[in-house]
Amino acid sequence: MLLMQFNDKNFSLDKKKKQGKNKKIFNRIFSHIALIAAIAAAVLAIFIALFIRDISQSLPTSEEILGHEPSLVTIVYDRNEKVVTRLFQENRNWVKLDAVSPWMVKAILAAEDDKFYDHSGIRPVAILRAGIVDIFHRGARQGGSTITQQLARNLFLTKEKTIVRKAKEAILALRLERIYTKDQLLEMYLNTIYxxxxxxxxxxxxxxxxxxxxxxxxxxxSAILAGLVAAPxxxxxxxNSDMSAARREYVLRRMLDLDWISKSDYDTGVREQPxxxxxEASKSSLFLKDSPHFVSYILFNKLLPKYGTEQVYRGxxxxxxxxxxxxxxxxxxxxSKMKHEGALVALDPNTGEILALVGGRDFDASKFNRATQAFRQPGSAFKxxxxxxxxxxGYRAVDHLLDAPxxxxxxxxxxxxxxxxxxxxxxxxxLARSINTVAVRLAQIDGVxxxxxxxxxxGITTPHLPEDLSLALGTASVTPLEMSVAYSTFANNGYKVEPYGIKEVKGKNGESFEQNGPKITNAISVTTAVTTRSMLEQVALWGTGAKAKVxxxxxxxxxxxxxxxTDAWFAGGIPGLVVVVYVGNDDHTPLGGKTTGTVAAVPVWKEFVSFAVKKLKLPQTFILPPDAGVESVNxxxxxxxxxxxxxxxxxxxLPAGHAPISYCPWHGGSLSAARADENAPQLVLAPIDDEMTHYKYAMRGLSQEPSASDQDVQGQTADTPVATKKTKDTEHAKAPVKNSDPYKKDPSEAEQMEARYQELLKKYKIIE
Incomplete structure (x- = not known):
């Protein structure tokens, strides 16, 4: 018994000793673990601090955040402030929060962040939940971003799903909350979401x-739009109308659960058919759909060279x-309805404002702008x-020349x-009947x-003006735009205008960057301009352009x-409007069927001008200035x-004081009075006209019925009251090289334009 008691006591002592020893070991292990944990926590804290510091250093500062400007749409307006097109990389137009429907504000908050006005930019519980899911899936999978975090991502970050990006997002969200009010943040969010x-x-x-x-x-x-944000x-x-309807109902249910709408509102939102x-396709592009030839003209010639891609497409x-x-x-x-390619330019001849500019039938099919880039022969439109x-x-419309071979x-x-x-x-x-031989003789008399x-x-600026007599027949290579300027000079009493397409450019805050107005130069005398225009009126009254009369x-x-x-034209105008129509194939092949300007261009010109006079308030007659120095004569x-x-x-x-005062002796007037008339018309002979040509083709004497088309009857010039003036040859009045090809001077080929167009897009970094 004593032995047993002793053994039990010894066992108890051993047990206590053993327990004490175990406790010491446990305490020692726990101490080591605690130390390791503390060290690990410290290391982790240092790592996190360094991680946050490194991330923070790569993020925008408060000053940079304040200076950030989102990409905005550039809007192009017409003269009446109608939208022509929008230029953008991101199709965005900024609006104030108070300009957004209250339904939309509630819907977006219910769908994306109903605690937006309560948190400080992040929701730790949501972030922790998302973090746990992300860790188990070895990557960012879970959302949990507040509206402020989404705004931070939209403004400054990519959409890659990584833990690093989420950390940056959270840091930026806190910075944004310190800088802006909640209403400002919500306004920014509504204007930046895709x-x-x-x-x-x-x-x-x-x-x-x-x-x-x-x-x-x-x-x-509002519910439909708010539902788009998660997955547009x-x-x-x-x-996907079914998915859209389900998402709309989800947003409405969230609004109802939050007690932000009534059951009646909910039912209306679910039942109503939008x-x-x-x-229509809306994408980051050079143009959307309207006026591509005109927009390309002002874009590549004016806007991009002056303001650059960033300002034009994002500013x-x-x-x-x-x-x-x-x-x-x-x-x-x-x-677009033309059988062949072509162009139309409409100009205000008094100011130079381009009212319409079309450079081809289909811009998508061909970027070649025939209104500004196609150098083509104008033919008789140059006369x-x-x-x-x-x-x-000093010559007059009533003076005579020979129409002879x-x-x-x-x-x-x-x-x-x-x-x-x-x-x-x-x-x-x-001129009215577009007689070629007279134009050539007149050029020889004038001097090329x-x-x-x-x-x-x-106003003709082309470098392709041949300095020989073929110029009289329109062998120059000109663009429709410069032809419209030339004809505007006749319409504007001798004052040349510089064509322009931009009246004003304003910044996003309404500040004016540039203003443009008429640039006018006195090119020729008012007398020369109005007498030339008067002759061109005869073309539209009874000449080759009679079908163009409005x-x-x-x-x-x-x-x-x-x-x-090969090319067909009509160039002309009415008071306050000049229009040029060109028709022709890009490869210079014939239009076919002896297609003249009267056939191909005049109908287009007439229909356009007839439409324009209904739209524009234009005077019906030209007003002659006091210093015109002319008189109207029948x-x-x-x-x-x-x-x-x-x-x-x-x-x-005719120039005042230089009109004939006697009546036509061929049709009933007095021959003696005609002979005594100091202002009687005179026959002007070109240097090439020899005596035989003069004798054979001059107007017949009064003893016979005039028949100028009869080339076989010998003329009797002695009886005519028309005086004859022989001119001398001039230095530059020379004939062209026979069978020369004027199109070899043409610098703009349509098939090359697509490549040039792509080069311009790359130059201005519109495409990569």
Whole structure:
């Protein structure tokens, strides 16, 4: 028994000793673990601190956050402030929070962050929950981002799903909350979120989906848009109506559960069928859809060189242009219906404002802008330059030249359309009927250098003006735009305008960056301008352009057709408007079927101008300035004397004091009075006209009925009251090289434009 007691006591002592020893071991282990844990925690804390420091250093500072500006849309307006197009990388237009429907504000908060006005930018519990899920999935999988965090990501971060990005997001969210108020943050968020189909921000989204401003959104529309934020493509009402409806109901249920709407509001939101706009592609592109030739003209020639890609595509500029969108659309409609390629330019001749500019049938098919880049032969549309030179040099519309065959020493033999020659004709008759031989003779009389000088002064800037007599027949290579400037000089009483397409450019805050107005130069005398225009009115009254006459309006203009019917033109105008229409193939092949300017260009010109006069408030007649120095005279088209009762009459402007005072002796007037008339028309012989040509083709004597087209009857010039003036050859009045090809001087080929266009896009970093 004693032994047992002793053994039990010893066992107890051993047990206590053993327990004490175990406790010491445990305490020692625990101490080591605690030390290791403390060291690990310290290391982790240091690591986290260093991690946060490194991340923070790579993030925007408070100053940089305040200076950040989101990408904004540049809007191009027409002259009446209608939107022409939008230029953007992100289709965004900024709106104030108070301009957003209260339904939309509630919907976005319910869908994305109902505690937005309560937290400080992050929600630790949500972040912890998301972090645990991410750790178990070895990567970022869970959301949990507040509206402020989403804003931080939208403004400064990528959308990659990593823990590092989420840490940056949280840090930036805290910084944003210190800098901005909650309302400011919500406004920024609503203006930066992507809502699908190219719409950035609530303004673009509400207009793209429903065609209304954000302030007009209904509860149904608000729920649809708010539901898009989580996954714009998945919940798109265009792509997946069922998913969109389910997401809309979820948002409405959240609003109801939060007691932000009534059950009646909820039922309305679920039941109501949204009226979606017909979807149109909206993407980051050079243009959206409207006026591409005009927009490309101002973009590459004005906006991008001056402001750069960043400002134009992200800076929210407001560009106020000169075009009238209704006229532009009409011009595009007409050109698109042409059988061949072509262009139309409409100009205000008094200011130089471009009212419409179309450079081809389909911009997507061809970027070649034929209005500004196609250097083409104008043919007879260039003849007014030759006639204006003659009028400036003292000749009159009633003076005569010979319409007779021409043969130059080098073999050049310019002829008339149809191969007919009418002998002695008045200048106004020759221009109205577009007689080639008279234009060549007139250029030889003027001197080619003077014709070139006239062309330069009135606005033709092309480097491709041949300095030989072929220039009289329009062998220069010119663009429709510069032809519109030249004809504007005649319309504007001798004052040349500089064409321009931008009236003003404003910044996103309304500050004016540039303003443009008319730039006008006195190019030729008012007398030369109005007398030339008066001759061109005859073209539209009874000449080759008679079908262009706009009823009720003084109309002037000139047709143009080149060799082999390759190019067809009509250039002209009415008071306050000049329009040039060009028709031709890019490869210079014939239009076919002897297609003239009268056939191909005049109908387009007439329809456009007839539409324009209904849209624009234009005067019906030209007002002559007090210093015009002209008088209106009713003369015989054939002889230039005052019209008798039997004359084919025309009303023409002549320099004051230089009009004939006797009546046409061929149609009933007095021969003796005509011979005594100091201002009687005179026959001007070109240097190439020899005595035989003069004798054979001059106007017949009064003893016979005039028959200028009869080339076989010998003329009796002694009986005519028309005096004859022989001119001398000039240094530059030379014939062109026979069979020369003017198109070898053409620098702009349509097939090269696509490559050049892509080069411009890369130059301005619009594409990579």
């Amino acid at each position: 809502m699908g189909h190219g719409a950035y921000g609530i303004d673009s989204a509400s207009k793209n989906y429903f065609g209304k401003s954000p302030s007009q959104l209904t509860i149904t529309e 493509e998945t919940y798109s009402p265009y792509r 009226q979606l706009l017909k979807r 929210g500029l407001r560009v106020y242009t000169t075009i009238d969108l209704d006229l532009q659309k009409k011009a595009e409609e007409l050109v 007014p330059v030759v006639y204006a030179t003659a009028l400036e040099n 021409l043969l130059f020493p080098n073999g050049w033999e310019p002829g008339n359309y149809g191969g007919k020659y009418d002998g002695e004709v008045t200048l106004m008759d020759a 250098s003077r014709v070139v000088d006239m062309a330069r002064r009135i 009823e009720g309006y003084q109309t002037f203009g000139k047709t143009g057709t080149t060799n082999d019917w 003369v015989c088209k054939k002889t230039g004397f005052l019209a008798s009762s039997g004359c084919p009459a025309a009303n023409i402007l």
